[in-house]
Amino acid sequence: xxxxxxxxxxxxxxxxxxxxxxxxxxxxxxxxxxxxxxxxxxxxxxxxxxxxxxxxxxxxxxxxxxxxxxxxxxxxxxxxxxxxxxxxxxxxxxxxxxxxxxxxxxxxxxxxxxxxxxxxxxxxxxxxxxxxxxxxxxxxxxxxxxxxxxxxxxxxxxxxxxxxxxxxxxxxxxxxxxxxxxxxxxxxxxxxxxxxxxxxxxxxxxxxxxxxxxxxxxxxxxxxxxxxxxxxxxxxxxxxxxxxxxxxxxxxxxxxxxxxxxxxxxxxxxxxxxxxxxxxxxxxxxxxxxxxxxxxxxxxxxxxxxxxxxxxxxxxxxxxxxxxxxxxxxxxxxxxxxxxxxxxxxxxxxxxxxxxxxxxxxxxx
Numbered sequence: 001x002x003x004x005x006x007x008x009x010x011x012x013x014x015x016x017x018x019x020x021x022x023x024x025x026x027x028x029x030x031x032x033x034x035x036x037x038x039x040x041x042x043x044x045x046x047x048x049x050x051x052x053x054x055x056x057x058x059x060x061x062x063x064x065x066x067x068x069x070x071x072x073x074x075x076x077x078x079x080x081x082x083x084x085x086x087x088x089x090x091x092x093x094x095x096x097x098x099x100x101x102x103x104x105x106x107x108x109x110x111x112x113x114x115x116x117x118x119x120x121x122x123x124x125x126x127x128x129x130x131x132x133x134x135x136x137x138x139x140x141x142x143x144x145x146x147x148x149x150x151x152x153x154x155x156x157x158x159x160x161x162x163x164x165x166x167x168x169x170x171x172x173x174x175x176x177x178x179x180x181x182x183x184x185x186x187x188x189x190x191x192x193x194x195x196x197x198x199x200x201x202x203x204x205x206x207x208x209x210x211x212x213x214x215x216x217x218x219x220x221x222x223x224x225x226x227x228x229x230x231x232x233x234x235x236x237x238x239x240x241x242x243x244x245x246x247x248x249x250x251x252x253x254x255x256x257x258x259x260x261x262x263x264x265x266x267x268x269x270x271x272x273x274x275x276x277x278x279x280x281x282x283x284x285x286x287x288x289x290x291x292x293x294x295x296x297x298x299x300x301x302x303x304x305x306x307x308x309x310x311x312x313x314x315x316x317x318x319x320x321x322x323x324x325x326x327x328x329x330x331x332x333x334x335x336x337x338x339x340x341x342x343x344x345x346x347x348x349x350x351x352x353x354x355x356x357x358x359x360x361x362x363x364x365x
Contacts, residue, residue, distance in 0.1 A: 006050055021046075024084075028206045032215075032225060045210050052208060053108050053116035055147055056090040056157075059140040060133050060167040060176055061122030065158040066092050068195040072202045073282045084209060088116075091135075102136050105147070113150040117208065120144065120179050123160040123167045127175025144182060153187040153214050154179060155204060159297055162190035162221070169303035180221060187214045190221040192273075194297035199278045200226045218272070220300065226278075231294050232268035234276035237261065255291065265309035266293030273298040 025043040029036065058066070070093075087093065088108035089101070096104050108116060122140075125132040130141035138146075148154055156179040159165040167176035180188050191204055204223055207215045215223040232238065240246070240260040247254035247261055260266070268276075271294050275286040288294055293309075296302045 006048055028210060032203070032207055032210065042210060049209050049212070051084060051086045052152075053086045053088050053112040054119055054205070055088055055105060055108055055116055055151075056093075056119040056121065057140075057143060057147060058091045059120065059122035059124050059144075059161070060165075060174065061158065061160050062166075063092060064195040065121045065161075065201075066090070068193075068198050069157075069201055071281070072198040085205060098136075109147060109150050115152050116150070117153055117155060117205075118147050118151040119155045119157050120161045121157045123164050123176035123178060124182060125167070125174035125176050126182075127173075132174040141182070144179070148183055148186055151186055153189065153208070154183055155189045155191060156180065156221075157191050157201060158196055159192045159194045159302065162192040163300040163302075165194065166303055168301075188221055189214050189217065189223060192220070192222060192227075192298040194302075196298075197226075197274055197278050197280060200274055222272070222298075226274045227272045227298065229272065230269060231271050231273055231276050231288070235268055235288055236276070237288060250291065261288060261291075261293040263311050264293050265295075265307065265311055267296030267299070267302075267312065268294040270312060271296040271299055 022039075022043060025046060026036075026039055028046070029039045029042045032042075034042070056066075086108075089105040091101070094101060094104065124130070124140045124144055126141055130139035133140045135143055156162040160167060160176075161179050164172075164176055164178045167174060168178070178190075180190065189204055191200055193200070200223070203226065204215060207223070207225075215225060218224050218227050220227075232241070235241075237258060237260045240258070241262060245254065245259045246263045247259045248263060249255065250264065255261075262269075266288065268288065275294070276288070279286045279289070295308045296305065299305070
């Protein structure tokens with residue numbers, strides 16, 4: 001079998017310009033939270049990298065995560081799957097169907113044993129032997145076991161794959177479970193969100209392409225570079241929270257003036273994601289900017305965690321039950337807690353940069 005081409009060789013064959021390649025390297029450096037001075041080192045590492053084979057499994061899901069992937073703009077979907085990765089199996093995006101599709105999955109597993117990535121979209125039903133979702137006569141449970149056996153790592157795409165999502169919500173009739181409850185002998189990266197932000201999906205893949213390993217993770221197995229800071233800490237409405245200025249309804253003067261949506265159920269203080277910085281639709285907006293509070297979709301059990309419009313408990317700052325001076329005091333307490341978390345986040349980020357820079361220097365030497 002011919003030796004797989006490096007990324008640089010593959011791009012050259014497809015007449016991708018050096019300018020286009022360096023633009024991608026610049027974006028990758030930014031996504032990985034590395035300083036601009038590392039762009040040349042990232043470029044050298046990517047030139048030597050080989051396109052990883054990716055097998056995408058779709059289980060109990062709504063196709064929303066794939067829809068999000070198709071809206072990736074940095075890089076675009078076509079660049080991602082044709083130039084930077086080898087997306088060898090994906091129900092929605094592949095041309096093959098039926099037996100030909102399953103043969104493609106088997107071939108990708110055999111040809112890239114021990115080196116391919118498995119992306120899982122959706123939860124896995126395990127009740128009654130997993131009969132509630134099957135593909136080509138194979139249960140999701142069995143297909144996951146088959147495919148993961150020869151994988152280098154697994155990426156759980158979306159909150160259903162990461163934490164169980166909607167299928168896992170009470171009363172969970174199919175016995176749906178997340179990937180991490182079934183896969184224990186391979187690295188698992190949870191890219192949660194309902195759906196995840198496109199640049200977060202592509203960013204994790206870019207990290208693996210650059211370093212040949214999964215990124216640093218938080219306590220829930222999520223990439224620190226995207227999930228290390230709460231939405232609240234990066235929200236442009238945060239100054240109003242600190243001043244105790246809150247919208248009481250979605251159409252009052254406070255809402256029209258951009259005041260904090262905490263009293264309307266915003267879960268930003270307890271939700272960790274890159275929504276406030278990466279945003280959606282090519283960086284156009286995110287839910288809070290569009291006038292709706294965060295629903296906490298990137299957190300475990302968010303479907304069962306309480307009403308979307310019910311304010312968080314007094315422990316976050318007391319806003320839901322206190323008024324006047326007490327609201328301001330609660331906001332101050334929230335600010336103090338945010339500062340503590342920010343300090344911890346900066347410490348983790350410095351460690352992340354130290355590790356990734358060292359890896360890059362070794363790779364790009």
